[in-house]
Structures are given as C-alpha cells and as structure tokens.
Amino acid sequence: MPKLLNKTCQLTNFRNPPKPSSTSSPSPPLADPATIANLILKSDNPESLPQTLYTLTEWTPNLVQTILKRLWNHGPKALQFFNLLESHPSYSHFADAFDHAIDIAARLRDYKTTWTLVSRMRSRKLGPTPKTFAIITERYVSAGKADKAVKIFLSMHEHGCQQDLKSFNVFLDVLCKSKRAEMAYKLFKIFRGSFRADVISYNIIANGFCLKKQTPRALEVMKEMVERGLEPTLTTYNILLKGYFRAGQIKEGWEFFLQMKKRKIEIDAVSYTTVVHGFGVAGEVEKARKVFNEMIGAGVLPSVATYNALIQVLCKKDSVENAVVVFEEMLKKGYVPNATTYNVVIRGLCHAGKMDMAVEYMDKMKDDCDPTIQTFNVVIRYYCDNGEIEKALEVFKKMSGETCLPNLDTYNVLISAMFVRKKSDDLLIAGKLLMEMVDRGFLPRKFTFNRVLNGLLLTGNQGFAQEILRLQSKCGCLPRHFRL
DNA sequence: TTATGCTTAT
Numbered sequence: 001m002p003k004l005l006n007k008t009c010q011l012t013n014f015r016n017p018p019k020p021s022s023t024s025s026p027s028p029p030l031a032d033p034a035t036i037a038n039l040i041l042k043s044d045n046p047e048s049l050p051q052t053l054y055t056l057t058e059w060t061p062n063l064v065q066t067i068l069k070r071l072w073n074h075g076p077k078a079l080q081f082f083n084l085l086e087s088h089p090s091y092s093h094f095a096d097a098f099d100h101a102i103d104i105a106a107r108l109r110d111y112k113t114t115w116t117l118v119s120r121m122r123s124r125k126l127g128p129t130p131k132t133f134a135i136i137t138e139r140y141v142s143a144g145k146a147d148k149a150v151k152i153f154l155s156m157h158e159h160g161c162q163q164d165l166k167s168f169n170v171f172l173d174v175l176c177k178s179k180r181a182e183m184a185y186k187l188f189k190i191f192r193g194s195f196r197a198d199v200i201s202y203n204i205i206a207n208g209f210c211l212k213k214q215t216p217r218a219l220e221v222m223k224e225m226v227e228r229g230l231e232p233t234l235t236t237y238n239i240l241l242k243g244y245f246r247a248g249q250i251k252e253g254w255e256f257f258l259q260m261k262k263r264k265i266e267i268d269a270v271s272y273t274t275v276v277h278g279f280g281v282a283g284e285v286e287k288a289r290k291v292f293n294e295m296i297g298a299g300v301l302p303s304v305a306t307y308n309a310l311i312q313v314l315c316k317k318d319s320v321e322n323a324v325v326v327f328e329e330m331l332k333k334g335y336v337p338n339a340t341t342y343n344v345v346i347r348g349l350c351h352a353g354k355m356d357m358a359v360e361y362m363d364k365m366k367d368d369c370d371p372t373i374q375t376f377n378v379v380i381r382y383y384c385d386n387g388e389i390e391k392a393l394e395v396f397k398k399m400s401g402e403t404c405l406p407n408l409d410t411y412n413v414l415i416s417a418m419f420v421r422k423k424s425d426d427l428l429i430a431g432k433l434l435m436e437m438v439d440r441g442f443l444p445r446k447f448t449f450n451r452v453l454n455g456l457l458l459t460g461n462q463g464f465a466q467e468i469l470r471l472q473s474k475c476g477c478l479p480r481h482f483r484l
Numbered sequence: 485t486t487a488t489g490c491t492t493a494t
Contacts, residue, residue, distance in 0.1 A: 134486050169487045176488095203488040238489040273490035308491035343492045374493060409494065 031057040033066040034401060040067075040081050041074060041405075041440070050084050059091040068100045073373070073407045075108040075441040086120075095126040099135055102128075106139035108441060114139075118159065128159055130167040138174045146180055150187065168195040169204055176208025181217075184208050199230050203239055210243030215252075218243050238270050245278025253278055269295070273306040280313030288313045304330075308340045315348030323348050339369045346375060350382035355391075358382070370403040377409050384417035389426070392417060411437040415448060424459040431456055431464050438471055449475075 036056065043049045057063070064085065071078035082101040086093055098121040105113040114136065121127045128136075133156050140149040153171045156163050168191065175184035185205050188197065195201075202225040209217040218240055222232060237260055244253030257275055260267055272295040279288035292310050295302060307330045314323035327345055330337065342365040349358035358379055365371055376399055383392035396414060399406055411433055418430035430452050434444055449472045456465040 131486060138486080166487055173486085173488070198487090200488050205488095207488060233488085235489045240489095242489070268490090270490040275490095277491070303490075305491040310491095312491070338491080340491045347492075372492085377494085378492090407494085 033063060033070060034403075036063075037067050037070045037405075038400060040071065040077055049080075050087065053081075053084055054088055059085065059088065061094045061097065064093065064097050065100065068097065068104070070403065070405065072104065073405045073440065075104045077440065078104050079108075079113065092124075093126075095121070095129060095132075098126055099129075099132050102132060103135045103139070106136055109139075109143055122160055128161050130156075130161060130164075130170065133159075133161060133167065134170045134174065137171055138178075141174055141178045141180070146175065146178070146183060149174070150183075163195075165195045165198065165201075168197075169200050172201060172208075173204045176204055176211060179208075179212055181205065181208030181212050181214070185221075199225070199233055199236070202230060203233070203236050206236065207239045207243075210239055210246060213243075213247040215240070215243045215247050215249060234265060234268060234271075237265055238268075238274060241271060242274045242278075245274060245281070248282075250278065250282050250284075267298070267300065269300055269303045269306055272300060273303065273309050276306060276313070277309035280309060280317065283317050285313055285317045304335055304338050304341060307335065307337075308344060311341065311348075312344045315344060315351070320345075320348040320352045320354070336368050339365070339372045339375070342369070343372065343374050343378065347378050350378055353386075355379075355382065355386070355388070359395075373404045373407050373410070376402070376404070377407075377413065380410060381413050384413055384420075387420065389417055389421060393429070406437075406440075408437070408442045411442060411444070412448065415444075415452065419451065419455060424461070427452070427455040427459050428461065428464065431461070431468055434468060435471060438475060443475060 036053075039052065039056075040049070043052075067081065068078055071081060079101060082093070082097065082104075085091060098117060102114055102117045102121070105111075105117060118128050118132065118136075121132070133153065137149040137153055140146070140152060149171075153163070153167075156167065172184045172188060175181070175187070185208070188201060188205055191197075192201065202221055206218040206221040206225075209215070209221065222236060222240065225236075226232065237256075241253060241256055241260070244250075244256055253275070257267075257271065260271065272291060275291045276288045279285075279291065288310060292302065292306065295306070307326065311323045311326050314320075314326060323345060327337065327341070330341075342361060346358045346361050346365075349355070349361060362371060362375060362379060365375065376395060380392045380395050383389070383395065392414065396406065396410065399410075415430050415433050418426040418433070434448065434452050437444060449468065453465050453468055453472075456462075456468065
C-alpha cells in the first residue's frame with residue numbers, strides 16, 4: 001500500500017511550471033469549486049493540468065480550502081492539486097492550506113510527504129503551528145503510533161514550535177479521544193508541574209476515563225483535582241454525567257444529575273441533552289421526553305443537539321412519525337436543523353422503509369446545511385439492502401455534483417450490492433468502482449478484490465479480470481488463488 | 485474543527 005500511495009503523493013512534480021499563456025484573458029473567470037474538483041478528479045493527464053489550473057480562475061485561500069475539503073476523500077488527488085497550485089506564478093498557499101494538506105498526507109499514512117510539507121511550511125514561515133502538531137499527532141495516534149506521537153509532541157520545539165499548556169492539553173485530548181486515557185494520565189503526571197496543568201487538563205483526563213467507561217477512575221481524577229485546590233466546573237460535572245450514562249449506569253447518572261441540582265449547580269442545555277440522550281439509549285422514551293419538557297419548564301433553552309437527542313430516541317425506540325412531529329415543532333420554533341438532525345431523521349425514514357420521504361428530506365436538507373457523507377451512505381445502503389440497485393447508483397452518481405464525495409464505506413456498500421442480482425453488467429460496474437476507488441486513494445480489502453475477480457471470471461470477463469489483477473498487484477496485496 | 489462537556493456513525 002505505502003508504495004502506491006507514496007508514488008501518487010510525490011511532491012517533486014513540476015519544478016518549472018508552465019507559464020500561463022500570454023493570450024489568456026486579463027481576468028480569468030470565477031469557477032465553482034465542484035467543477036474544479038471534478039476537473040482534478042478526472043484529469044488523467046498531469047501534463048495539461050497545471051496549465052489549466054493556473055489560468056482557470058482567480059485563486060483565493062477560501063476557494064483552495066473548499067476544494068481541498070471536497071477532495072478530502074481523495075487524498076492523492078487533493079495533494080496533487082495542492083502541489084500544483086504551490087507552483088502557481090502568483091498565488092501562494094496560506095497556513096490553513098498547509099495544515100489541510102498535512103492532514104490529508106498523514107491520513108494516507110504517507111509520513112514522508114507529511115514531513116516534507118512541514119518543512120516547506122516552515123521555510124515559508126507559515127508554521128508549523130500548534131494546530132499543525134495537533135493534526136499530526138492525532139493522525140499518528142489513530143494509526144496506532146501513540147509512542148511516536150508522544151515523541152513528536154515532545155520535539156515540537158525542534159520544529160520551531162514551542163509547547164505550552166494549551167498544546168499539552170490538546171495532546172492529552174488526542175490521546176484520550178483514541179481511548180488511551182492511561183497513557184495520557186501517565187504523561188499528565190510527569191508533566192503537570194512543568195506545564196502548570198489546569199482544570200481543563202483534569203477534565204480531559206476525566207473524560208478520557210469516561211470514554212473507556214471507567215467512571216470510578218474519572219471520579220478519582222476529579223477528587224485529585226479538588227485535593228490540589230482546583231474547583232470543578234460545570235464541564236467537569238457534565239463529563240461525569242455523560243460518563244455514567246455511557247457506561248450504562250443509568251441509575252447512577254440520574255442520581256448524579258439530582259445531586260447537581262441539589263448542589264445548585266447551574267444545569268445547562270448540555271446537561272439536559274446528556275440525560276435525554278442517556279435515557280433514550282437505555283430505551284426509556286418517556287423519561288427522555290419528561291426531561292426534555294422539564295428543561296423548558298426550568299427556563300433552559302433546548303439546543304439543536306437536544307432536539308437531535310430527542311428525535312433520535314423517537315426514531316429508534318418509538319416511531320419515525322413521532323420523530324417527524326418533533327422535527328416540525330423545532331422548525332416552527334425557528335430552529336435551524338443541522339446535518340445531524342437531518343441524518344437522524346433520514347436514517348429513521350430509511351429504516352421504516354419510507355425511502356421516498358428520506359430522499360425528500362435529503363433535498364430539504366440542502367436549504368439548511370450541506371449533506372454529509374453519512375447522508376449519502378445511509379440512503380445508498382438502504383437502497384442496496386432493499387434491492388433497488390439502480391436507485392442506489394443514481395444517488396451515487398449525484399454525489400459528483402455535491403459537496404462531498406464517496407468514501408471507502410460508499411464503495412464497499414456499492415460493490416457488495418453488485419453481486420446480489422448475479423448480472424454480468426453489475427460485475428462490470430463493480431470492477432469499475434474498484435478501479436475508481438484505488439485511483440482515489442482507497443485500498444480495497446483483499447476480500448473485495450477476490451470477490452470482484454471471481455465474479456468477472458465466472459461471467460466470462462477474462463480481460464477485465466486481468467486488468468483488476470494488475471491493479472491488485474500494484475496495490476501490493478497479491479492474490480493467492482488466481483493464476484490467469 | 486483542534487484547550488474539556490451535549491447530537492449522526494464511521
């Protein structure tokens with residue numbers, strides 16, 4: 001895998017970028033991000049792309065960010081775009097674009113490119129910033145290289161970026177969010193003196209233990225913090241509240257909530273949302289509703305997240321019809337639903353077999369927010385499960401004109417669906433999807449390769465099978481069972 | 485998106 005990805009992400013292209021032709025119009029037309037992104041995705045001809053990009057439009061940091069975001073699921077292409085634009089005769093990247101590119105490279109686990117970008121960022125005096133290091137360490141941790149991440153954090157200053165309490169806290173949080181509370185806690189104990197750990201540091205560690213459903217340990221941390229003379233904040237209490245519910249300790253969570261009230265802690269929408277969601281997950285629909293109503297009575301305004309929690313409860317444990325009623329209520333009160341709200345409702349509708357309505361909500365969604373990859377994946381998945389393959393493919397096609405593009409999950413779901421009808425044409429589509437996903441920087445599982453190969457061979461598509469086989473060996477995972 | 489906490493689901 002790394003071999004292929006490294007190759008696609010090389011940063012050495014176009015030392016001498018072609019100059020924009022002198023005959024081009026004085027002010028290039030403004031182009032929209034989706035069109036440009038599609039142009040980049042489709043270009044198999046890297047020779048002509050720079051020329052096109054340089055003269056295409058007036059480049060702005062904003063446009064660059066939008067396109068990078070859009071190409072997020074297509075790492076190699078995104079980096080190719082970033083690199084080409086870096087050689088633009090008059091446009092220069094800002095720090096944000098570097099951070100974005102670094103994030104993409106690190107996500108592809110292409111660390112060589114990652115660090116090349118960091119040093120280029122440094123030579124342009126744009127960073128690396130604490131944010132850059134937050135991104136890099138997070139990627140290392142999520143790739144299972146937590147020890148390496150610690151080393152990177154401790155060597156920040158060697159890259160011209162000083163550590164402080166803020167970056168220390170961010171790093172602790174990165175470790176905790178990836179379920180490494182114990183490691184974070186050890187590090188915390190070593191460095192809390194030199195960084196002058198504060199309430200936030202303690203909250204992060206307590207939350208880390210809560211994420212691992214170790215509420216007693218979280219309580220210990222809180223106790224320790226009080227012993228050291230730090231006052232717990234509302235956030236501290238909310239972290240523990242959530243911890244109880246997450247660990248399935250519903251009774252303890254509710255008791256804790258009552259204690260908070262008794263101690264005259266000013267309970268906020270976050271506390272209420274936590275309880276509504278907690279009861280919901282436990283299947284206690286009525287209690288969830290009751291708490292929701294109680295908060296309004298107590299003069300705490302529900303947030304969109306509170307509505308989301310209630311709507312989700314109703315979708316999962318009551319009925320989607322009742323969920324839609326709450327959704328409409330929310331609109332009437334002037335709330336603007338966010339992507340989560342829509343995704344929850346759309347999932348509920350799909351689950352209830354109301355696919356047409358789900359698609360209607362997907363259209364409505366566009367007035368309030370951009371559909372997310374989950375929106376598309378849910379609808380595609382349910383269409384596939386219902387055997388409506390054509391409709392699934394239609395939604396998939398529509399994605400190329402949207403704000404987000406297919407991810408690994410999308411491809412896996414669709415490719416699997418291409419086997420249910422046992423149609424030769426479907427297998428050809430599966431093959432095409434497989435090629436497209438590799439081209440866009442995803443690595444299919446061996447299982448997927450074998451399945452597609454098998455299908456193509458059985459339907460007499462020897463030629464195409466051979467092509468897929470070549471692709472597979474390029475990806476570095478040679479098949480065991482096939483000899484063509 | 486990046487100094488803690490609430491909402492999807494990967």
